[in-house]
Amino acid sequence: MMSAEDVLAVLDLLDRAGVEVWLDGGWGVDALLCEQTRPHEDLDIVVRADSLAHYGRTMRDHGFRLLRDDGPYNHVLVDDAGRLVDVHAVDLDVTRTDERGAEVYGSGGLPYPVGSLTGSGRVRGRRVNCGTPQFHLASHTGYALDEDDERDVLALHHRFGVPLAGRVRVWHEERGWGVLDAANLVDDVWAHFSAVAGETYVEPVVGQAVTFSVEDAEQEGYRRRAVTVWPEGTAHPEGTAHPEGTAHTERTTDSAALPLHAAE
Template sequence: MMMDAANALAVIRALETQGVEVWLGDGGWGVDALLGEQTRPHKDVDLILRVDQAEEAVQALRALGFAVAEGRLSSCFVLRDQEGRSVDVHPVVFDGEGNGNYTMENGEVWVYEAAWFGGAGILQGEPARCLTVQGQVACHTGYKLDDEDRRDMTALHDRFGVDLLPEQEFPVR
């Protein structure tokens, strides 16, 4: 089952209703929200939230039929419903400068820079907080990009004129 815009928005609103601060994460719906339209099918929705709100997030999404399927609440975790829709959560600890420190499964820490949390996207005509275009580009470095990643980066470049990094300059259309 794919995660369509209506379901992604329902997940976000359920979290916000419970006071959970949430941002669309890197790639997927985060890119499409910046573009203001769905550009491809999505199997999940990637979210960033505060690690100290992870338990509240799980409780809020339980009401929508989601349960933790893998991972740890202090690191990356995935919730799944009976339809097979997934929510991939990257919990962060904010430092004094507003950077979000995300501890990956391998123990390394990825830093979402404070400025990246200022993104404003649109899902089904409604506002959704997300990473900025610059944050999206930065999050797509340090690993071999697949065709979806390269399409996402190309779409951001084409729409916003953002400079891509050398390993990202292989447009797939």
């Protein structure tokens, strides 16, 4: 397991070596939340691609060795104490448009979305760089999520107001409710027609992409229900967090800048 003390020890040695670091993964989420919410098996970090070799030498000099090679821009190191560090390299000097039309960083590293590493948080009171809340939430999709993933997603959703994403699985127009297939959650979400937002009511249709907010509430056998649903093609009000979590970072990502009650 990687404790908060382990995280700070790794950051200290890389800082002394002049290696710029961003926290990713579970510790990136907890940095945004300014508290450790669960145990973490490893520490996910992002470094600049042009400092990857220097990073590797520094870590080897401090007792880390290669555990797993996942390609030229991603590998996992371990030391004799069993501390795991999973590094991801990114080329911040170049941007490109990927196959989905999104702006990502250059091909000399992993394709992190442009603007995704502008977050700031704290580990044991120490300010650290990390991914934005929007990026971390969007990263929890496209695979089979577990309870830890869902806990991270809901914490980011409720703390920062980042909407969840999904599609309409079922919609009973005559009964006024439906079910949303949530991309960021383990279970589907129940939705009432009164939760559908927009300047004018637009009846959702099966398969339609939506973004939404949720609350814990048992309804029709579902654990959660949607509070607000924004069907694709309807405008969000100004200031609403961007659903894809890529380039929109106008919401503060320094958790220490939140009101005191929100950062406790």
